[in-house]
Structures are given as C-alpha cells and as structure tokens.
Amino acid sequence: MKVVKFGGSSLADGEHFAQAIKIITADPQRRVVVTSAPGKRDPHDIKVTDLLITYAKQVLAHESTTTTVNQIIDRYTAIAAYFNVPADKLNPLIDRLKALPTWHYPNDNYLMATFKAHGERLNANLMAIILQQLGYEARFITPEDAGIRVTGTPNNATVAPETYALLDRFNFNHSELLIFPGFYGITMAGHIATFSRGGSDITGAILARGLHADLYENFTDVDAIYVANPAVVNNPQPIAKMTFREMRELSYAGFSVFHDEALIPAIQGNVPINVKNTQHPEKPGTLIVPDKGFQPADIVTGVVSGKHFAAIYLHKYLLNKEAGFTLRILNILARHNVSYEHMPSGIDDITIILDKNQIDDELVDVICNEIQAEINPDQLEWIDNYAITMVVGEGMRNRTGVINDILEPLTKENIPVPIINQGASRISIMIGTYDQDADRAVQAIYHRFFAN
Ligand SMILES: Nc1ncnc2c1ncn2[C@@H]1O[C@H](COP(=O)(O)OP(=O)(O)O)[C@@H](O)[C@H]1O
Numbered sequence: 001m002k003v004v005k006f007g008g009s010s011l012a013d014g015e016h017f018a019q020a021i022k023i024i025t026a027d028p029q030r031r032v033v034v035t036s037a038p039g040k041r042d043p044h045d046i047k048v049t050d051l052l053i054t055y056a057k058q059v060l061a062h063e064s065t066t067t068t069v070n071q072i073i074d075r076y077t078a079i080a081a082y083f084n085v086p087a088d089k090l091n092p093l094i095d096r097l098k099a100l101p102t103w104h105y106p107n108d109n110y111l112m113a114t115f116k117a118h119g120e121r122l123n124a125n126l127m128a129i130i131l132q133q134l135g136y137e138a139r140f141i142t143p144e145d146a147g148i149r150v151t152g153t154p155n156n157a158t159v160a161p162e163t164y165a166l167l168d169r170f171n172f173n174h175s176e177l178l179i180f181p182g183f184y185g186i187t188m189a190g191h192i193a194t195f196s197r198g199g200s201d202i203t204g205a206i207l208a209r210g211l212h213a214d215l216y217e218n219f220t221d222v223d224a225i226y227v228a229n230p231a232v233v234n235n236p237q238p239i240a241k242m243t244f245r246e247m248r249e250l251s252y253a254g255f256s257v258f259h260d261e262a263l264i265p266a267i268q269g270n271v272p273i274n275v276k277n278t279q280h281p282e283k284p285g286t287l288i289v290p291d292k293g294f295q296p297a298d299i300v301t302g303v304v305s306g307k308h309f310a311a312i313y314l315h316k317y318l319l320n321k322e323a324g325f326t327l328r329i330l331n332i333l334a335r336h337n338v339s340y341e342h343m344p345s346g347i348d349d350i351t352i353i354l355d356k357n358q359i360d361d362e363l364v365d366v367i368c369n370e371i372q373a374e375i376n377p378d379q380l381e382w383i384d385n386y387a388i389t390m391v392v393g394e395g396m397r398n399r400t401g402v403i404n405d406i407l408e409p410l411t412k413e414n415i416p417v418p419i420i421n422q423g424a425s426r427i428s429i430m431i432g433t434y435d436q437d438a439d440r441a442v443q444a445i446y447h448r449f450f451a452n
C-alpha cells in the first residue's frame, strides 16, 4: 500500500486536480491520499493558506472579510466547476468557511490554527467529492476521525505517540480510497492545531507509518530533489537516492521541498519516501531510504544554505575550567523559550548559533543583559548576519580531505568562513559564512564537487 501526498502546487486548480487524480487511480497500491491547500497558480498568486491567515487576522481585527472570503471561495469554486460538481455538494464547504468566525476558540492562536487548517480540510473534502462523482469509492477522513493527536502550540504542533495506537485501530478497508487533509491534528482537548508551515508532508509521513505503508510518495513541482536549490544553482544535478539521515539534515538546513519533521515518522516506521513530480510521474524522482546498507554514489549528496541565523559570541578566560558554564547560558535561553542550533567552542570562547526567527530585538537585549549579569564574560557580542551552509553526504564519512575540498573553493572566491563545525554524525559539515556570501558559497562548493 502507498500513501500519496500532493503539495499545494500540485492542487492549485482543476487541471492540476485532474492530473493528481490520474496519478492516484493509475496504481491500485495508492490507497491513502493526503492533500495540501491549493497553492500558487502562477508566481504572483496567493496560496489559500495565506488567504486564510489574512481572513483570520481580519476577523481578529474586526475588519471586513468579504473580499478575502470571496477570494478563497473562488479557488474552490473554480476547481469544482472544472469537474461540474453540483452546487449542493460544494455549498456545505462554503458555509463552513463562512461560519469559522462564529466558532468558539480557547484563544486567538487556536482561531488562527483552525482557519489555516481549513485550506487542506476543504481541499480533501472536495477531492473526495470529485473522486466519488467520477465513480471511485473514496472517503473523506479527518484527523478527528482517524485519531491524529497532537501536542505543543496551536500553530507549531507535534504528533502525539497515541496517534499510532489510534491509527492501528482505524478501520481501513483497502478497496476504498481514503482522502485526508494534511497539515493539522487534534489536541487532547479536541481543538485543531497545525504543524509548522509546509506541514502536510508530516501528515503524509504519520499516515505512512501509522497505516503501515510500503512507500510514501510525495508529489511536488520538481522532477527530483537536487544537489542544491535550483533557485541558487543553475540546473543542478538530481539526487537519485539518499538516506533518511541525509534528507533530515538537508531539509532542516533549507531544502524546503520536504519538511524536516516529516522524516521522523518515516524513519520510525521504516517507510521509504519517493519525491516525484506531479507533471512527470513517469520520472523516477528521488528515493529516500533507510541508512542501513546504503552505498553512497557521491562524496557529497547535497549542499544548502540558510540565511536566518544569528550568534551570541562569548569570551572568558578559563571558561573551560568553570563547571556548569554552558548550562547557565542555556538556562537563560531556556527561560525565554529559545533553542540553539550549533555551539562551537574553544578554550576561552563559545559561539551559540540561534535561529533568528524565534527572537526579536527586544528579546536579544533581555538575553544579552541576563548573560552579562549572570555570567560576567570578558567579551559578549551579538552577531546578526550569519548564514549556515551545510554540506551533507554519507560518502563524506571516513573520508580524508573533504574539508579541504570544501574550503578551497571558498578561499578562491574570497568568502570568509568565521565558523566551521563538523557534525557528530560525520555525514555533515557546517560552514558559517555571512549572509551576503551564502549563495556564492553554495555555488562554489557545488561546482567543486559536481563540475562535470
Ligand atoms: N534542493 C532542492 N531540490 C528541489 N527543490 C528544491 C530544493 N530546494 C528548494 N526547493 C524548492 O522546493 C519547491 C517544492 O516545495 P514546495 O513549494 O513546498 O512544494 P509543494 O507545493 O509540492 O509542497 C521547489 O519548487 C523548489 O523551488
């Protein structure tokens, strides 16, 4: 059995829906379908999820919602019209969308999550209606029905382990197609909470593990996952096969084509993932497989840069002799609910690299003041413009000279490298550069390893 997930770009309009349906029905193994919300039809279009965020904000600000609601309705109406879906089938979906402001929410964050989740919920419902109209045995299933339980915050939830016990008990007759909305689950108190953006990939992986799929097919708008982001490197090489561990490192570092958290259920359930192009399903795409017995084809599998990092640099003599020093800094960060990404250190120095998205200017001041007061370092600096380039590959393990091959092209390009950190996993090397050099660093490393 295969779980198939279609990204927003693959369900943007009626024509894309028809192509997705062609794929679903071409293979009897494809039994479980996960939908995203309709994505952009062209580069200037707005994703339905973003329209829903605007709708929620307008409700919270007591502003008029008419234009936004009509824009959202138009997206679903256009898809329904493509398949001649009668109005009485679509009207309950529209009524639900319009009624969202009248529901009760524990707070504004839950309201936002519920509005956002409806992009996928309405799309899955519509997909089931269309499949039924075309004569297929299809059932629309919600996370409530199946038992996708989540914990955490309403707009950044994580799957709760009991989900898998509930999915095991879920009555799944393999003769029918199950159509699930991606992106959200239900909290213990019964409220809707979404995963982070791009999180429909996570729903697909949860279902692949929970329903014991043999393969998780993730349909998107590129032929494969490439060695580097095609927006940064011209015409990069596709990756035919890689390990879960490689993909987790690459997606965490910025390969937005597949959500990094979606790797975890697939790893736990040992379900391989095939990322494929909806417009070219005949192409092999990229296969992501367990690490065991994997034979890497190249030294480097992928190279990626993220530009949203900052760092706290601390210098204090005899720092390494002071027991609990690092713990005290991390406690300060934890008090403000800030996590760190990397922490390279020397005998008298430590650099703590943070994701800037979780911190604003006010919080930077508060944290630095607390560090100064509690730790009393000789030097404390906030560095605001770090980019992290990750070079990842199972083929790098136990190989000498790789670091030289990575740094040499950067030196040639005059790119300063203030930080290097070789991951404990030995399949990744982190190169810290400044924001403005990040893309050139990826291009230089890519060309060094894949020039021919
Ligand atoms: N290394 C990479 N290989 C392929 N695509 C990448 C890579 N890095 C970033 N991307 C981007 O990811 C996009 C697909 O992800 P996304 O827009 O989330 O698709 P979907 O709508 O199917 O969920 C591609 O169009 C591409 O721009």
Ligand SMILES: N[C@@H](CC(=O)OP(=O)(O)O)C(=O)O
Pocket: 006, 007, 008, 009, 036, 037, 039, 047, 049, 050, 119, 182, 183, 196, 197, 198, 199, 200, 201
């Ligand atoms: N629709 C949600 C979830 C998602 O996974 O979307 P997409 O498949 O278009 O990346 C978002 O925009 O974040």
